[in-house]
Amino acid sequence: MTQEQATWFGDAFxxxxxxxxxxxxxxxxxxxxxLTTLFAQGHMLLEDFPGTGKTVLAKSLARTIDGRTSRIQFTPDLLPSDVTGVTIYDQQKGEFEFHPGPVFASIVLADEINRASPKTQSALLEVMEEGRVTVDGVRHEVPAPFMVIATQNPVEQAGTYKLPEAQLDRFLMKSSLGYPDHDSTVRLLLDAANRQRAENVEPILRAENVVLMQDLAARVHVDPSIMEYIAFLATATRGDGDVVLGVSVRGALALARAVKAWAISQGRTFAIPDDVRDLAVPALAHRIIVDPDAEFAGTTGRDVVERALAQVQPPSRRTTEADTVR
Incomplete structure (x- = not known):
């Protein structure tokens, strides 16, 4: 990793x-x-109220990358084969032929994922974790890069299925857009005639360049003291009195990958403790199961992560070679 490569990455970002x-x-x-989630080779969950632009954001990201994109509108009657694909017997050829589903794309928009049944939701587990699907015992690789952007809204819970913790843990980050401020709202209203805002986003990055940037992000230097900081944060969430289930090792690994992509997006070849603090909430909060009594009192996963950040002191110096040996 050279400084020139990091500077190029930051400019492209x-x-x-x-x-x-x-x-x-x-x-x-x-x-x-x-974008950090994309370059960290993860997946994103956007949860917010209707009409805040979740789908537009996902479609805009898909448009800005010159790769294959698809959108899956999750409904209660959606089947797993509607996501992954199906094997059909071809009478003319006398053999079974695999017809890939919409999951075989670079950017997959899983719209309102909580409206599908748990069986259909689980169809995404293997492909999100391993980048492939298995249909009738045959494995099929999805293209690279591959990213799932799932959306759901926290209202209208009738007829929805809450994502299980095992699937939530597959999402590298969870975030929300929220309503725009006054000036941004006015800008949107002045452009109200434009009903397809995402369609106007021009592709400026080829899929192979995304893979290159993902490789660069993976090579960012992270000092062992920062890795210890991440480990202490994960441990602190597990020891919180309001928590039933804290951050897993998978969650700590996800934060470490995200920190690398966040650092190079700012033109640096190395990570700093502030990178961890910036990403701790979106990368860890959705992985925490809060005790029902504490949740009823208003405690959230975000509160638990923020308490861990206040409790664990960030490293003040690099770990030397001698420290590593000890």
Missing amino acids: ERLVDNIDTAIVGKQEVIRLV
Whole structure:
């Protein structure tokens, strides 16, 4: 990893943010989180109220990458084969032929994922974790890059199925857009005639370049002291009195990968403790199961992570070679 490569990455990252911002006005912070998830080779869950632009954000990201994209509208009657694909017997050829489903794309928009049955939701587990699906005992690889952006809204719970903790843990980050501020709202209203904002986003990055940037992000240097900081944070969430289930090792690994992508997006070849603090809530909060009594009193996963951040002191120096040996 050279400084020139990190600078190139940071410049490309900013161009992507500005490009998507033409469709999602005034939400650059969330855009940065989504792009960081992409370059960390993870998946994103967007949960917010209806009409805040979740689908537009996902479609805008898909449009800005010159790769294959697909959208799955999750409904109660959706079947797993509608997601992964199906094997059909071809009478003319006298053999079974696999017809890939919409999951075989670079960017997959899983719209309102909590409206599908648990059986259909679980169809995404293997492909999100391993980048492949198994149909009739045959494995099929999905293209690279591959990212699932799932959306759900916290209202209208009738006829929905809450995502199980095992599937929530597969999402590297969870975030929300929220309502735009006054100035951004006015800008959107002045452009009210534009009903297809995401369609106007021009592709500026090829799929193979995304893979290259993912490889660069994986090579960012993270000092062992920062890895210890992440481990202490995960342990602190498990020891919280209001928690039934704290952050798993998978969650700590996800935060470590995200920290690398976040660091290089700012043109650095190395990570710093502030990167961990910036990403701790979106990367860890959704993995925590709060005790029902504490949840009824208003405690959330975000509160638990923030308490851990206040409790665990960030490293003040690098770990030397001698420290590592000891």
